[in-house]
Structures are given as C-alpha cells and as structure tokens.
Amino acid sequence: MSKKIVQSINNGLKGHIQVPGDKSISHRAVMFGAIAKGKTTIEGFLSGEDCLSTISCFKKLGVSIEQSGDRVTVDGRGWDGLSEPTEILNVGNSGTTTRLMLGILATRPFHSVVIGDDSIAKRPMSRVTDPLKAMGAEIDGRENGNYTPLSIRGGQTKGISFTSKVASAQVKSAILLAGLQSEGVTTVTEPALSRDHTERMLEAYGVKVIRDGLTVSVEGSQSLKANHIIVPGDISSAAFFLVAAAIVPNSQVTLTGVGMNPTRSGIIDVLREMGASLTVTNEKVVGGEPIADLAIETSQLRGVEISGEIIPRLIDEIPVIAVLATQANGKTVIKDAEELKVKETNRIDTVVSELTKLGAQVEATEDGMIIHGSQKLTGGEVDSYGDHRIGMAMAVAGLISEGEVLIKRSEAISVSYPTFFEDIMKLTL
Numbered sequence: 364m365s366k367k368i369v370q371s372i373n374n375g376l377k378g379h380i381q382v383p384g385d386k387s388i389s390h391r392a393v394m395f396g397a398i399a400k401g402k403t404t405i406e407g408f409l410s411g412e413d414c415l416s417t418i419s420c421f422k423k424l425g426v427s428i429e430q431s432g433d434r435v436t437v438d439g440r441g442w443d444g445l446s447e448p449t450e451i452l453n454v455g456n457s458g459t460t461t462r463l464m465l466g467i468l469a470t471r472p473f474h475s476v477v478i479g480d481d482s483i484a485k486r487p488m489s490r491v492t493d494p495l496k497a498m499g500a501e502i503d504g505r506e507n508g509n510y511t512p513l514s515i516r517g518g519q520t521k522g523i524s525f526t527s528k529v530a531s532a533q534v535k536s537a538i539l540l541a542g543l544q545s546e547g548v549t550t551v552t553e554p555a556l557s558r559d560h561t562e563r564m565l566e567a568y569g570v571k572v573i574r575d576g577l578t579v580s581v582e583g584s585q586s587l588k589a590n591h592i593i594v595p596g597d598i599s600s601a602a603f604f605l606v607a608a609a610i611v612p613n614s615q616v617t618l619t620g621v622g623m624n625p626t627r628s629g630i631i632d633v634l635r636e637m638g639a640s641l642t643v644t645n646e647k648v649v650g651g652e653p654i655a656d657l658a659i660e661t662s663q664l665r666g667v668e669i670s671g672e673i674i675p676r677l678i679d680e681i682p683v684i685a686v687l688a689t690q691a692n693g694k695t696v697i698k699d700a701e702e703l704k705v706k707e708t709n710r711i712d713t714v715v716s717e718l719t720k721l722g723a724q725v726e727a728t729e730d731g732m733i734i735h736g737s738q739k740l741t742g743g744e745v746d747s748y749g750d751h752r753i754g755m756a757m758a759v760a761g762l763i764s765e766g767e768v769l770i771k772r773s774e775a776i777s778v779s780y781p782t783f784f785e786d787i788m789k790l791t792l
C-alpha cells in the first residue's frame with residue numbers, strides 16, 4: 364500500500380500537457396482488433412493497469428498482441444481466432460474488460476473463467492449476464508451469475524431485443540458484441556444515451572451499426588476488418604486538470620488533443636455553467652472521434668444542479684466535480700446518479716466520507732450528493748479505497764487545502780493514469 368502527500372500550490376498551475384489515451388477507447392481498440400481479421404495498429408494506447416488487463420486476457424485467449432509504450436499491434440485472426448484459455452482470465456480492477464469480454468465470449472464455443480480484484484467481486488454483472496444468458500450463453504457465478512468468479516461457455520446465440528434499465532455503455536457494448544455473431548438482429552435500447560465509442564469504432568472496423576435515438580441494432584454474422592486506431596486523450600483524465608486549474612489560484616493550463624465525444628463531454632457543460640473561463644480550440648475529428656485543445660484558468664465559480672440526461676455524460680467525473688463544487692459559491696446538487704454506487708467503489712459514500720475528512724460540507728443523498736460552497740479545505744488523511752478516481756480527486760483537493768493531504772492506497776491511480784503526479788509536477792515548474 365503506498366501513500367502520497369499532496370500540498371497546496373502557491374504560484375498556480377501553468378503550462379500545457381497532453382493527457383494519456385482514452386481508457387474506454389483503448390480497451391475497445393484491443394478487443395475489436397482481437398476479433399478482427401488482420402493486423403490492427405493502435406497509437407496513443409493508454410498503458411494503465413485496466414487496459415493492460417484487457418491485453419493480458421486476450422493474449423490468454425490466443426491472440427498475439429505486442430505493446431511498446433503507447434503503440435500496440437494486435438494480430439487478429441477473426442472471431443474463430445480466439446481459443447479456449449488454459450488459464451483464468453483475470454480482469455484486475457476493470458469493469459469494461461469484464462463486461463465487454465463476456466459479450467465476446469458469449470458466442471465462442473468454449474469455456475472460460477473470469478475473475479477480478481475485490482472491487483470487481485462486488486460489482487453487479489447480471490446486467491450483462493442475464494441478457495447474454497437469454498441469448499443462449501451458459502454463464503454461472505456467485506448469486507446466479509451476478510458476481511465474479513464467473514464461468515462462461517459460449518455457443519450459438521440468438522439475437523435479442525433488450526431494453527436496459529440503466530444507461531450503461533458496458534451493457535450496450537456487451538450485448539451488441541454478442542449480437543455480431545448471433546442469429547438475426549440484436550437491438551439495445553437504453554434510458555439515456557451512454558458513451559457511444561463501441562458504435563463509432565465498430566463502424567470503423569467495417570461493421571454495419573444502425574442507430575436510432577436511444578436504440579442501436581446490429582445484424583448477426585458480421586466480421587470485423589483490421590484497422591488503424593488513433594486514441595484521443597481521455598477527457599476523464601483531463602477532468603482532474605480542468606478542475607485543478609479552475610480552483611488553484613493563478614492557474615492557466617492548456618490540455619491538448621482531448622477527446623470531446625458529446626456522450627462524454629458533460630464536464631465541459633458543467634464547468635461553463637459554473638462560470639469557469641474555458642476555451643475550446645483546434646477542434647477536429649480523428650478516427651471517428653472529435654478532439655480539441657482545452658484552455659482553462661482560475662475562475663470564480665457558482666453552484667449548479669447536475670441531473671438527468673447529463674449524468675451518463677459525466678458519471679466518471681463526479682468525484683472531481685464534487686471537489687470543484689466545494690470552491691463554488693452556493694449549493695451544488697447532484698441527482699439521478701445512483702449508478703455511482705456500483706462503480707469501483709460506492710462513489711457517493713467514498714466522495715462524501717473523504718471530502719468530509721478534508722473539511723468540506725457535503726451530504727450524501729439517495730441518488731447523489733449536495734455540496735455546500737465555497738468552503739476552505741483543511742487537509743488531512745484520506746483513502747482512495749483502491750478507486751483511481753477517488754485517489755485523483757483527493758489529490759486535486761490537496762492542491763488547494765490549507766494543510767497537507769495524505770492519500771492512502773494512492774497506487775490505485777495507475778489503473779487509468781500512471782503518470783498523474785508527474786503531469787501535476789510539469790505544471791508547477
């Protein structure tokens with residue numbers, strides 16, 4: 364268990380950085396490359412632990428994958444190129460690896476066992492295993508296939524028309540991936556639009572995807588063709604610096620090449636609504652995903668309400684938005700975010716408990732939290748509880764706290780951002 368001490372910054376954060384590659388897109392680039400025919404090359408791959416878990420699982424499934432820093436080559440041999448693994452598939456801390464891989468395995472005629480860490484063991488899997496079972500896959504695990512360890516034997520599956528109770532890209536993606544090798548058409552409808560990287564990237568890999576509002580369909584018997592993927596910077600990683608620059612006095616920071624997919628950019632809308640001085644330049648589309656440079660400086664902020672359809676567009680940013688809200692004048696109310704309870708930790712509980720330790724005035728509600736600002740943070744000892752985004756949110760809080768912030772289990776940060784503290788240092792030189 365490692366500990367990290369973060370102190371307040373006196374002279375502001377200044378300069379520019381390029382945040383690492385998008386985690387969701389890096390996972391998909393490897394998985395889709397593994398089931399495609401031919402050599403897929405990936406640039407800007409996120410070398411975080413989660414995406415390395417994806418590489419390790421697909422290697423165990425017989426796929427040849429080479430990685431050198433942020434460049435990855437996947438030698439796909441098509442769907443039938445996957446083979447029965449002799450070892451357990453360990454997903455580590457990664458929910459995306461677990462759920463999307465289950466969707467792929469659902470149509471493979473062999474047996475696999477999937478496990479992960481303590482956090483994965485608590486995360487609900489029946490949201491994907493139930494529909495995959497309904498399509499014809501054999502899946503078992505604790506509580507009838509809701510929790511890891513899971514065993515799966517895929518086979519000939521039938522298309523499904525599935526209406527998801529939750530707006531979840533992992534659920535949508537798992538079912539669509541199984542649909543690609545099922546009989547007939549598979550359709551997924553969600554209550555609000557979750558991130559659409561799967562839909563965009565499948566098209567880039569030559570798959571026909573039909574989209575109609577909140578509904579996506581694919582026909583069965585579809586194969587993928589190898590591709591060259593350029594991974595944009597992760598807006599969820601950029602979020603820590605956007606917030607830090609907005610609240611650390613005398614800051615002026617530019618983040619280059621950040622993914623601006625509208626299903627992910629809720630943090631930009633919130634920063635603007637709170638009054639942050641933020642400019643978006645150099646907008647372009649790379650490999651089917653919009654990117655831009657983001658410049659932000661220290662700003663006077665006001666509290667806002669965050670609820671409804673924007674929630675899936677910023678769900679991973681809520682821990683750091685809570686830190687932002689401690690520095691905004693007035694009340695910030697976050698609603699409709701019960702999904703926070705089933706992330707790497709229960710993020711309603713962990714955000715509220717850890718920010719409270721630092722002197723913030725924040726209360727948990729059934730589906731979110733209320734943050735009262737603006738409030739000077741005192742500093743103190745906090746825990747990431749093994750959740751990368753809690754660790755980084757606390758580090759950002761440390762940059763404006765009166766005393767030091769000691770973060771326990773800070774090693775969790777390398778799940779999505781191994782160079783996080785180095786990038787903060789770059790902005791203090």
Ligand code: S3P
Pocket residue numbers: 386387388459530531532533534536557558678679702
């Ligand atoms: C992800 C989807 C989101 C997000 C997670 C990554 C993905 O979860 O919170 O960090 O890569 O598909 P949902 O499945 O709840 O949308």
